[in-house]
Amino acid sequence: MTSPLSLLHFLNGLGGEAVERHGPWPRLVVDEAAWKALIGQLAVSRWSLLGLWAEQGVVHMALRDAEGDEFAVASLPCPDGRFPSVSGVRPSAQRLERAIQDLYGMTAVGLADGRPWLDHGRWPLRHPLAASPGEPGQMPPYEFLPVLGEGLHQIPVGPVHAGIIEPGHFRFHANGEAVARLEERLGYVHKGVEKLMEGRSVAEAGRIIARLSGDSTVAYGFAFALAVEAALRHDPPPRAIWLRGLMAELERIANHLGDIGAICNDASFAVMLALCGALRERVLRAADQCFGHRLMMDRVVPGGVTHDLNPEGAALLRSLVSELRPALADVVHLYDEENSLLDRTMGTGIVSGTLVHRFGAGGIVGRASNRDIDARRTPCYAPYGFFDFDVPTSFAGDVNARVWMRMREVASSLDLIEAMVRDMPSGDLMSDLPAAVGEGMPAAAGEGMALVEGFRGEILVWVRLDADGRIARCHPRDPSWFQWPLLEAAIKDNIVADFPLCNKSFNCSYSGHDL
């Protein structure tokens, strides 16, 4: 058996040109032959697709090497607006390419599913991010994939759902109670975030990206800050880095607790919702007292953080941890002792490890199906290199496994919070970003990317700053892009009544995905 080919080794062998001032990982500009060679290599390698996005006349693909922990971006200039589709070898690229076609009017050559994705024919223009956007045209009605067979019926759900959740459309083809196919249609909450960020200052863009998916506001702020700082070769002060980690773990715990309660509630086990809802509220109140906002919005910014943790806050977090540890034990006990609840969650909504790897899905969904990745560990970013922490995985891939991942991650995050509060360095909260245009090379220009582990999984943010330090292009890729398609697989052959359970156990973001 030969040793696996290194991603960077392969990319460098393609004859591409490395882009200066792209950090922390390399970006290579390749030609079409090299892009096709890369697609050919993807067919036989285990490299995962981290993101696929465009700008005018160029398409970018971010990849990770499964073996060597290498990261890189390949960019293909395509002045005629056509680029070879990656979706044949990485099905997770399909919706990303449909989005690129909608936003830029470019063509992914070879993309099997050419239907629009984000564009529902309701914008005042077409291809809003293209150099010259088009007039809105009449769009044919969206055709759902056909399902053939006797006794099948359709159940349309949404975009306005019965609960307090985000909008999206689900089209079920069911045979009695059994789901033959679920097809998702998303894009309802598309707000044009990428266009809105163009030309904005770093601070203004930060406020927008903090509102891409409200439940991950800290993680997005964190990822955006890291990407901007990578572009500017800038290091924030140590205390700011630790405070970012602290807020990120508080956000993770709050969301996991909310999800555990909500999943059990969808199996009609309301007592867990009451219990976890109270615990979540404790975390949010602690966050409010420490950092002045329950969701900690706009607290993590490029250059540092806006709020410090005072001694009273530190004491509050210590007591929060000591209160939550036994409470979590109660949650685990309550969950694990209730046979009628386990009957609903075990063996329900199974996602195979093969699919999870093929789609490059991370987070809870990935780890519950044995995809052992966590951006906090690899590529790793400060402050996580200072800590040992548990990243739980499971082979089962069912709703039960996804509940367990959350419970174990809460325990792991509580340890992290305790350690971060205990060992936090002192010092400044902010350091000024280079803003002025320097000698020779503009100091404020550059490109950066970052991977941050939100509660849902890996968030990718890629940013290019112009010479004035304003946003030339920013692309945030939510972990949901690679998880939503797997929900369609998870519900197949389950009963319709188990859909809320499956859906909640994924808890994908609509807003983060719809951009």
Next chain:
Amino acid sequence: MWKLLATTLLNGPRTEPPPPVSTDALLELAASVNRAARARLGRSLSIRQVDAGSCNGCELEIHALGNVFHDLERFGLRFVASPRHADVLLVTGPVTANMREALLRTWNATPEPKWVVASGDCACTGGVFAGSYAVAGRVEDVIPVDLHIPGCPPSPRDLLSALLALLQVASSG
């Protein structure tokens, strides 16, 4: 399970006293709620929440209204699954172009008398998303709004105090 139930019984409720009724909300509502509506609704309101394009931050805090600390239902306020059962539409987010029709249809499906509450900065003003090609506007630009609750997102106490004002106006016929 038994341990939890026993602890809950011994510790008593954790539900907190309600926040004061929002005077701003009372003033805004004074004009929009007529006597007939008050008589019909009595002291309870059914709320249908509609996300017309929010970032989901508002939804998190609306969810928190149902936790044991805030316990919305003790006031006769409850969330319902269908607009046809609703007295109030609680709308979040800037209205995206892609959600405009869904919001209008939801509003049309809600029987009279009905009120619309625009919740959160985006619903009130468009927030950071105002001016985007993909945003149709504030909630007010699409359907008539009776009450605005600012905040990003409004905290559960802010939401509660404004909804209590709505309840007070609706039941003081």
